[in-house]
Amino acid sequence: MRTDDLIAMLSTNVEAIDRRQVWRTQVRAFALGALVALGAGLVALGGRTDVGSNTALGFIAIKLIFAMTITALAILYLSRSARPAGSSRGSLAFVLLPFAGIVGLASISLANAPAARWQIMLMGDEWLECLLSIPIIAVVPFALVVWAVRQAAPTNLRRAGALAGLVAGGLSAAGYALHCTADSLPFVAIWYSGTIMLCTLAGAVLGPRLLRW
Amino acid sequence: MTTNEQELKSLMTAGLDGDGAAYRRLLERLSPHLRSYYRGRLARAGRGASEAEDLLQEALLAIHTRRHTYDQAELFTPWMYAIARYKLIDYLRRINASRGDLPIENVDDLTARADHDGVESSIDLRRLMTRLPAKMQRAIQYVKLDGLSVAEAAHRSGMTESAVKISIHRGLKAMTAAIKAEDKS
Numbered sequence: 001m002r003t004d005d006l007i008a009m010l011s012t013n014v015e016a017i018d019r020r021q022v023w024r025t026q027v028r029a030f031a032l033g034a035l036v037a038l039g040a041g042l043v044a045l046g047g048r049t050d051v052g053s054n055t056a057l058g059f060i061a062i063k064l065i066f067a068m069t070i071t072a073l074a075i076l077y078l079s080r081s082a083r084p085a086g087s088s089r090g091s092l093a094f095v096l097l098p099f100a101g102i103v104g105l106a107s108i109s110l111a112n113a114p115a116a117r118w119q120i121m122l123m124g125d126e127w128l129e130c131l132l133s134i135p136i137i138a139v140v141p142f143a144l145v146v147w148a149v150r151q152a153a154p155t156n157l158r159r160a161g162a163l164a165g166l167v168a169g170g171l172s173a174a175g176y177a178l179h180c181t182a183d184s185l186p187f188v189a190i191w192y193s194g195t196i197m198l199c200t201l202a203g204a205v206l207g208p209r210l211l212r213w
Numbered sequence: 214m215t216t217n218e219q220e221l222k223s224l225m226t227a228g229l230d231g232d233g234a235a236y237r238r239l240l241e242r243l244s245p246h247l248r249s250y251y252r253g254r255l256a257r258a259g260r261g262a263s264e265a266e267d268l269l270q271e272a273l274l275a276i277h278t279r280r281h282t283y284d285q286a287e288l289f290t291p292w293m294y295a296i297a298r299y300k301l302i303d304y305l306r307r308i309n310a311s312r313g314d315l316p317i318e319n320v321d322d323l324t325a326r327a328d329h330d331g332v333e334s335s336i337d338l339r340r341l342m343t344r345l346p347a348k349m350q351r352a353i354q355y356v357k358l359d360g361l362s363v364a365e366a367a368h369r370s371g372m373t374e375s376a377v378k379i380s381i382h383r384g385l386k387a388m389t390a391a392i393k394a395e396d397k398s
Contacts, residue, residue: 001270001333001334001338002331002333002334003244003266003269003270003331003334004241005338006274006338007237007240007241007244007273008237009357010240010273010357010385011228011233011234011236011240012356012358012360013233013361014233014236015231015363015378017229017230017231019229021281022281022284083282084282084283084296084299085287085288085291085294086284152282153275153279153282153296155295155296155298
């Protein structure tokens with residue numbers, strides 16, 4: 001085939017393109033992913049029943065702020081990295097800020113507690129549940145985000161995959177926070193951060209396979 | 214190519230608004246650049262002008278089927294180049310999986326050709342179309358090859374207008390996938 005013939009075909013009757021299409025697809029995937037994660041925390045695992053206490057409410061708030069800040073930053077970067085050329089620009093250092101913040105807070109809280117309490121503050125009773133729940137809850141949001149990102153034709157698949165994993169991990173952690181009763185900052189700093197990073201790593205590994213177009 | 218940025222971007226913008234003539238000019242303007250880019254890169258891999266033309270046409274199809282991903286707040290040239298480069302890497306990965314020959318004579322061929330004279334690619338549009346479901350074939354035939362409006366095509370094929378549009382979009386995407394599959398074999 002001659003290239004001129006192809007050009008003639010492609011430019012015959014071109015349809016006007018909806019400018020917001022890519023973003024709308026992504027917003028839909030994020031919203032649906034959030035719904036699934038919240039449903040998993042509230043319904044499948046069961047929401048916390050002790051929300052009457054201020055300590056419980058405070059910790060739910062901290063966990064949600066932590067998870068949602070990560071999600072928001074990841075979405076910001078992903079919306080750019082999902083498109084051609086947007087993929088390789090700029091550093092991703094800002095996504096580390098929430099992690100640094102929670103580790104800082106956790107250190108302060110450990111420093112102010114007797115050493116005998118450290119074990120329970122770090123491990124809680126539910127570290128294993130947290131370790132399993134956040135990655136498992138993240139599976140459906142991850143699939144949704146990957147589906148949306150594919151439509152945007154990313155060209156740096158590892159980076160887009162990692163960010164998709166980070167979004168999914170953040171959404172999942174927010175959902176899990178509604179169930180989790182481990183009220184200690186060191187616990188959040190280790191197990192929430194760790195599992196979210198695990199999701200990010202999985203995204204980076206799977207990205208080149210799942211996001212090819 | 215930076216001096217062209219403004220012009221290419223305005224052609225692209227008009228094309229996204231449905232201006233076929235501007236869109237055609239855009240693709241015509243891009244082709245020589247892409248051709249020279251691919252010929253240069255493929256020469257290093259010991260591939261010739263016909264492969265470059267295949268790749269150029271694949272890139273044009275990709276630019277077309279992914280044109281909704283262009284964000285007008287951004288520059289056009291980097292967007293286009295990112296797609297071109299992505300297609301090149303994808304192509305090299307594919308042929309590396311199935312290469313045994315390295316025809317050296319093709320490398321000399323290269324400088325003899327100007328970037329404006331395209332050669333015939335090995336891509337056969339008609340043959341690729343036969344691989345598509347009948348619905349997609351009809352939609353592409355009526356609207357993209359015969360030049361009927363979407364409304365006329367919808368009337369003639371008994372499909373809704375949005376079904377015709379979707380069939381064209383999916384059909385062109387499927388054709389790009391079929392080109393890849395042929396390279397592999």
